[in-house]
Amino acid sequence: MHNHEALYINGQWVKSNGNSKIDIINPTTERKIGSVPAGSVNDIDEAVKAAKTAFKEWSQSNIEDRIKILNLLSASFKEREEELAQIITAEVGTPIGYSRTAMVGTPRVVARSYSKILENFEWEEEVRNSLIVKEGIGVCAFITPWNFPLHQIIGKVAPAIASGCTMILKPSKEAPLSAFILADILHDIGLPPGVFNLVSGHGSEIGEYLASHPNVDMVSFTGSTNAGIAVSHAAADSIKRVTLELGGKSANVALDDADPVLVVKKALAACHQNSGQTCSALTRLIIPESMKDEVYNLIKAKNDSYTVGNPLDDKTRCGPMVSKNQQASVTKYIDIGIKEGATLISGGLGMPEGIETGFFVKPTIFGDVTSEMTIWKEEIFGPVLAITTYNNEAEALNLANDSIYGLSGGVWSESEERAIEFAKGMRTGQVSINGGFFNVTAPFGGYKLSGNGRELGVHGLNEFLEIKSIQR
Numbered sequence: 001m002h003n004h005e006a007l008y009i010n011g012q013w014v015k016s017n018g019n020s021k022i023d024i025i026n027p028t029t030e031r032k033i034g035s036v037p038a039g040s041v042n043d044i045d046e047a048v049k050a051a052k053t054a055f056k057e058w059s060q061s062n063i064e065d066r067i068k069i070l071n072l073l074s075a076s077f078k079e080r081e082e083e084l085a086q087i088i089t090a091e092v093g094t095p096i097g098y099s100r101t102a103m104v105g106t107p108r109v110v111a112r113s114y115s116k117i118l119e120n121f122e123w124e125e126e127v128r129n130s131l132i133v134k135e136g137i138g139v140c141a142f143i144t145p146w147n148f149p150l151h152q153i154i155g156k157v158a159p160a161i162a163s164g165c166t167m168i169l170k171p172s173k174e175a176p177l178s179a180f181i182l183a184d185i186l187h188d189i190g191l192p193p194g195v196f197n198l199v200s201g202h203g204s205e206i207g208e209y210l211a212s213h214p215n216v217d218m219v220s221f222t223g224s225t226n227a228g229i230a231v232s233h234a235a236a237d238s239i240k241r242v243t244l245e246l247g248g249k250s251a252n253v254a255l256d257d258a259d260p261v262l263v264v265k266k267a268l269a270a271c272h273q274n275s276g277q278t279c280s281a282l283t284r285l286i287i288p289e290s291m292k293d294e295v296y297n298l299i300k301a302k303n304d305s306y307t308v309g310n311p312l313d314d315k316t317r318c319g320p321m322v323s324k325n326q327q328a329s330v331t332k333y334i335d336i337g338i339k340e341g342a343t344l345i346s347g348g349l350g351m352p353e354g355i356e357t358g359f360f361v362k363p364t365i366f367g368d369v370t371s372e373m374t375i376w377k378e379e380i381f382g383p384v385l386a387i388t389t390y391n392n393e394a395e396a397l398n399l400a401n402d403s404i405y406g407l408s409g410g411v412w413s414e415s416e417e418r419a420i421e422f423a424k425g426m427r428t429g430q431v432s433i434n435g436g437f438f439n440v441t442a443p444f445g446g447y448k449l450s451g452n453g454r455e456l457g458v459h460g461l462n463e464f465l466e467i468k469s470i471q472r
């Protein structure tokens with residue numbers, strides 16, 4: 001059991017002022033695996049006070065000390081990789097291999113990338129008679145989701161450390177356990193008291209309060225678009241900086257010279273990774289009408305044999321949904337897809353064959369999806385792919401951009417040049433050409449309702465900086 005009784009505030013584990021707990025449920029077994037305190041607004045006040053006090057010294061800390069902390073953080077993730085991967089698989093249901101690489105490996109590399117960035121970062125520049133100085137923005141509030149629990153946290157904590165900011169983290173209620181290990185790690189590697197504070201709890205009870213706090217200078221939120229809007233409203237009166245990483249409904253476009261075999265091979269993983277619970281998942285596949293029969297046949301065969309089951313089994317590619325609510329929500333969308341008349345190519349309603357326990361759904365593929373259908377428009381956040389066809393490239397681009405979101409995307413073509421030209425027309429923050437890999441130092445973030453601001457790399461660091469002009 002992972003029962004946590006205390007919150008991490010001002011360099012110490014302290015009892016919460018709240019008097020209730022949040023139970024953590026393993027979505028594979030449906031059993032309780034631990035609990036965390038449901039923090040109160042008084043806990044938030046204490047954490048903000050500690051962060052504000054710590055900012056005075058930490059903002060003046062020397063760059064070598066920050067580099068050292070980031071390298072030690074990265075090394076600690078390596079040392080505790082298996083423990084962290086097992087915990088994230090237990091609370092989220094992520095297949096264990098993917099937990100090791102994406103859930104723990106990526107945060108390890110991100111922490112290290114910020115130590116590298118600091119080695120060459122220019123904190124000052126000359127513009128005519130002015131000296132331009134960059135400084136950490138101050139006290140930062142981080143509100144994070146459950147789907148990549150540690151990665152979403154480190155995408156904020158690492159640049160905050162690098163920029164000399166202090167912080168209060170409120171992790172998700174579904175998957176907060178890795179955040180408690182992170183607090184332990186930061187304590188052990190000597191991050192000064194008050195620089196990092198952890199208050200677990202409910203978004204509606206303490207998340208909005210934290211976002212509205214007058215002594216918080218910036219709020220960085222990752223989660224659903226609706227909660228992002230609530231956070232923006234809460235933050236507005238105190239004119240703090242707000243960065244938002246929100247939902248997506250990203251398009252994966254095969255141009256007419258793409259190889260259908262390759263497209264299908266990668267399209268499933270691009271949609272179903274982390275059991276479809278990925279904000280940047282490519283959930284709309286847009287193919288030439290002439291490719292339709294071949295793609296439908298290929299994708300049916302692949303999806304029918306997609307291994308669903310116990311995430312601790314190395315062969316499993318799709319685990320359960322994170323919660324009973326999430327299972328019900330994805331099931332509702334599969335039902336709507338059928339009722340609205342999309343062609344069910346593979347998967348469908350009900351539990352996957354042979355599975356009785358756990359919050360599972362069947363990985364599902366719909367064809368002949370039209371832009372009026374709900375499954376085309378709304379983020380499902382499960383392993384459900386919507387396929388549509390086009391007759392010319394202009395139509396393909398219109399379809400790709402036919403979304404309130406703009407987080408990610410994919411383009412497939414024999415010609416990289418042609419694919420890049422198409423990518424430039426897409427109103428989205430990231431595009432992968434022919435399955436190009438995720439780059440932890442490239443800016444990540446959304447157009448339209450997918451958010452404001454960028455995370456990762458130098459662009460992610462800049463979000464945490466104020467800029468001062470000194471005229472001489």
Ligand code: NAD
Pocket residue numbers: 143144145146147148152170171172173201202203204206207208211222223224225227228230231244245246247248278279379381407446450451
């Ligand atoms: P969620 O919005 O329900 O919760 C995210 C966090 O916000 C949690 O910590 C929650 O407690 C808190 N919260 C909820 N309501 C709040 C409120 N009114 N005020 C303040 N805080 C509040 O999202 P989720 O279900 O945890 O995550 C799934 C969503 O996150 C999906 O929409 C997904 O696309 C999005 N997401 C986006 C990115 C990205 O980088 N763009 C990454 C991961 C997830």
